[in-house]
Amino acid sequence: MDDESLIGFILRLASHTGSTPIAIARRMGLTPRYMGRMSILTKHLISLPPGQLADAAHAARLSETEMQGLLLAPLGERYGPLAEDYLRRPHSRNSYLRPWTYTRHSQFCRSCLLEDKTDLGMILGGSWKRRWHLPVVFACVRHRQLLKDSCPHCHTPIHAARLGRFLENANTPDLHPLQCRAFPRWNPEERGMPFCGAYVTGRSASSISSNLQTRDAVLNLQSTFDNLLSVNGPDFTESCGTTVSTAQYFNDVRMMATLVLASWPHARRYTATPALAMALTGALGLLQHDDQRTRVQTTRYRRANQALYLAPPQAPRVRAALLGTAVKILAVSERTQLSNEVWHMQRRARDLHPELPQKIGRQPGISPALMSIFYVT
Numbered sequence: 318m319d320d321e322s323l324i325g326f327i328l329r330l331a332s333h334t335g336s337t338p339i340a341i342a343r344r345m346g347l348t349p350r351y352m353g354r355m356s357i358l359t360k361h362l363i364s365l366p367p368g369q370l371a372d373a374a375h376a377a378r379l380s381e382t383e384m385q386g387l388l389l390a391p392l393g394e395r396y397g398p399l400a401e402d403y404l405r406r407p408h409s410r411n412s413y414l415r416p417w418t419y420t421r422h423s424q425f426c427r428s429c430l431l432e433d434k435t436d437l438g439m440i441l442g443g444s445w446k447r448r449w450h451l452p453v454v455f456a457c458v459r460h461r462q463l464l465k466d467s468c469p470h471c472h473t474p475i476h477a478a479r480l481g482r483f484l485e486n487a488n489t490p491d492l493h494p495l496q497c498r499a500f501p502r503w504n505p506e507e508r509g510m511p512f513c514g515a516y517v518t519g520r521s522a523s524s525i526s527s528n529l530q531t532r533d534a535v536l537n538l539q540s541t542f543d544n545l546l547s548v549n550g551p552d553f554t555e556s557c558g559t560t561v562s563t564a565q566y567f568n569d570v571r572m573m574a575t576l577v578l579a580s581w582p583h584a585r586r587y588t589a590t591p592a593l594a595m596a597l598t599g600a601l602g603l604l605q606h607d608d609q610r611t612r613v614q615t616t617r618y619r620r621a622n623q624a625l626y627l628a629p630p631q632a633p634r635v636r637a638a639l640l641g642t643a644v645k646i647l648a649v650s651e652r653t654q655l656s657n658e659v660w661h662m663q664r665r666a667r668d669l670h671p672e673l674p675q676k677i678g679r680q681p682g683i684s685p686a687l688m689s690i691f692y693v694t
Contacts, residue, residue, distance in 0.1 A: 319444070320386075320444070320446045320447050320448060321386075321387060321444035321445065321446065321447070322362070322387060322389075322423070322444075322445050322446060322447045322449070322450065323361065323362055323387040323388060324362065324423065324445060324476055324484060325423075325444050325445025325446070325494070326377070326387050326444075327341050327342055327345075327484075328445070328484075328494040329441045329442075329444070329494050330377070332441055332492075332493060332494050333437070333440075333441060335490075336490070337487065337488050337489065337490045338484055338487040338488075339487040339488040340488075342487070344376045344377075345372070345373040345376045345377055346369055346372045346373055346376065347361050347365075347369075347373060359421055361388075362388065362389055362419065362450065363388060363389045363390050363399070363419065364388055364389075364390035365384075365388065370384055370385065387447070388447075389419055389447055389450060389451075392447065392448070392451070392546065393564070394564065395545060395546050395547075395548075395550065395563045395564060395567075396451060396453070396546060396564065396567050397562075397563075397564035397565055397566070397567040397568035397571075397682045398417050398418045398567060398568060398571055398682070399418055399419065399451075400564055400682060416452070416627070416628035416629055417452055417571045417574075417575075417627075417628070417629055419450045419451060419452075420450050420451070420452060421474075421476075421477055422466065422467075422474035422475055422476050422477035423445055423449050423450055423475050423476040424449040424450075424454065424455070424464040424465065424466050424475070424633065425445065425446075425449055425464060425465055425475060425517060426449075426457035426460055426462065426464055426465075427462075427465060427517075427518045427520075427521075427523075428457065428459075428460040428462065429443050429446070429457060429459075429460065430442050430443040430445075430495060430517070430518050431443065431518055441493075441494050442493070442494050442495040442518070445476075445494075448546065449464060451546075452629040452636065453542050453546075453567065453570070453640060454539070454542065454543075454546075455535075455539060455633035455634075455636045455637045455640070456525065456535055456536060456539040456633065456637065457539075458536055458539050458540050458543060461525070461532070461536060462523055462524065462525060463523040463524070463525050463535070463633045463634055463637075464523070464633050465517070465523055465633075466631055466632065466633060468497040468499060468513055468515055468517055469515065469517065469519055469520040470497065470513055470515030470519070471497060471499055471513040471515065473497065473499035473500075473513065474499075474631070475497065475499075475517060476498075477499070484498065485498045485499050485500060485512070486498040486499075486500070486511065486512045489511065489512060492512070492514070493516070495516050495517055495518055496513075496514055496515065496516055496517070497512070497513040497514060497515050497516075497517055498512050498513070499512065499513045500512060500513070523633070525634070526592055526634075528590065528592050530589075530590050531589070531590040531592045531593055534589035534590055534593065534641060535593075535634075535637045535641070538589075538637060538640065538641045538644065539637070541644075542640075545563050545566065545567070550563065551563065554566050555648070555650075556569045556647050556684050556686060556687060557569070557647060557649070557650075557652075557655060557684065557686040557687050557690060558649070558650035558651070558652065558655075558686065559684070559686040561684040561686065564682065565682060565683070565684040566647075566684070568680065568681070568682035568683050568684070569647055569683055569684050569687045570640060570643050570644060570647065571680060572677060572678075572680045572683050572687065572691075573643035573644075573646055573647055573687070574629065574639050574640055574642075574643040575626065575627055575677050575680070576643075576659070576662045576663070576666060576674075576677050577639060577642050577643050577646070577662065578601070578626050578630075578639060579626040579627075579662075579665070579666035579669055579670075579673050579674075579677065580661070580662035580663070580664075580665035580666045580669075581597065581598070581601045582594075582598060582601075583658075583661055583662050583665050584642050584646060584658070584662065585598075585642075587642045587645040587646050588638060588641065588642045588645075589638075589641050589642075589645070593634075593637065593638035593641065593642075594638065596632075596634050596635050596638050597630075597635055597638040597639055597642070599635075600630050600632065600635040623670050623672060623673055623676065626666075626669070626670070626673060627673075627676065627677070646658060647687070652690065655690055656690050659690050659691060663691075677691075678691050678692065
């Protein structure tokens, strides 16, 4: 199916054949031993070596092109943080960048999962989209609603798993592709159950806002991102008053978003509406509370606390507010004004954590225009 993710394909195929996701993945050669047990690893969401890709395609009765289309790596041609050059860099130097590369859990649009009216779609539900793993995707323009990021029953992120795996309870049979497979960790009454089992489409869609201006701002931003991510979208766009490639633009957005997050509320006036600014302020209040609660003068905790500001917010509404603010700052074409804004944001971020601006500036793939402004200031 169009834009289906590997995890969605495995879930639907397992349900259709009466098998389990781990059995399907084993036949496709995707289950190395990890921590002493067979697991489907998160890295397989992104890419596969050529030989492994061919074997997986053959086992699934797909062409290699179709198999490649289930992976996230091809999106890197337009979404810079997924570009192959950056994914090959040593993990130790770029671990703080991974959250902006892709999300280990899957977001979803309830209406998209329910709208497939084909015979197979009525049985298995709609496809889980690849783009729902991208941090810059937070809403469904077609259905005019925010994506959901967790199970409506147990509130666990969908398809999140521990220890480097991308699916919990992968060896459990008889679960529908739309059922939550998470362990019910948070409800004491359900801790003896092997999995949650609730249908993720069981509750109403997530409204963006009752405010028309806020709703339009979120949908317009998502529409812009969707156009840039599209195969037929523009190859170039504007950032910092200069023309940059689409891939570079998303790297600029990532860098500016982390700077906005680390220096909030300095950039509040660039947020589209008061409602979005309030959403971001509320999320940052919780973030800063966690930072202060765990702050100690050891290297381990300093790094952990810095990571709080280098990752995108999980909540789609908050992420929309943050990304919209970053995009508006990047749209400033007057270099003196932009340099002044960046200088003040760097200063505030440095007051929060002295090493934060340095880490933000080390993000790869940033356009020369933004890099020169960042380091001149």
